[in-house]
Amino acid sequence: MDTPALLVLFYIALFTCCLAGAEEDGIAIIKTGEVLVLDCFVEGPGGEQDHEVVWLLDGNQVSNASRLVLEDLDHTYHGSNITCYNGTALVQSRIIHFHHEDVLEAGETLRLNCTTYPTTASDVTWHHSNKMVTSDWVITDLDNGTSQLMIPNVMLDDSGVYSCMSPQGATIKVFNVSIGLFPQAPEVDCFGCNTVDFTCEWKDISDTHLPTDVTYEYKEYG
CATH class of the missing domain: 2.60.40.10 (Immunoglobulins)
Structure with a gap:
């Protein structure tokens, strides 16, 4: 008779949290x-x-x-x-x-578009909640009157609130950007005498720098 096999599945999902109002x-x-x-x-x-x-x-x-x-x-x-x-x-x-929400994995390219009519795109300024404009920011005036901010190879400290503003200081658009690391499934060790009495152990997943939900599922195959 074949011995039933144990299978523990892990589902990991990234999500962002926020407070209404x-x-x-x-x-x-x-x-x-x-x-x-x-x-x-x-x-x-x-x-x-x-x-x-x-x-x-x-x-x-x-x-x-x-x-x-x-x-x-x-x-x-x-x-x-x-x-x-x-x-x-x-x-x-x-x-x-x-707030427009953007969730990216570290290493990806961030692109934010700000339509500026009636303000011309060249008059728009971009701001970040945690740091000043850096040399790796690429700001482009697109043909449709849109100012685009591009940051290649984003890092964890690129997370935060971005805003584009008119020359008068009015906020045109706000973006909430979260940068994280792709989660890795933890290694699982299960041992026991049968499919009823057994124990599974695992280590916590590595820090993703984003709220991460882990779901465990047990299935029995015989």
Whole structure:
């Protein structure tokens, strides 16, 4: 009789994580698939919650609840203005920044395109959240009025937020770039007397510098 064989399969996937509705300096940051949640609490004369709250999106009323929840937002909302009013008093104002996500393996070439109309492509400046422009950045003005940033052979420290800006200092487009290493499946050792009582051991996978999900699957063949 053939002895049943044990097979342990490993599935490894890379993914990026983000926080919906992250805020910084009057900016509401969203990414693909996220839900934007903003709160606008106003105290009444006695310290109670004042419910005379109105949320406007580009001047159009979208809610009169203290908590604003917006779903299905995409890049077309980049630059839109969200304001909360209590009566005629402005309580808070946010500008939506849509972050385009790019995940690359170290050693690949990064290309980011920024359509600049009515600003000419040559007037656009590129910025990185963690470092200044370096000599390996190649900035090209494409025929369709687009400024392209190319970085060959990206490294781990090229991760971060990239933005292209107009001469007036306005942000035109924002990119969230994550650079990682391709995960390697760990070596697995399994031992036991039968297919029911056995033990498997393995070492942690090497650091990919990205959130990495590892799934283990056991199959019995007889």
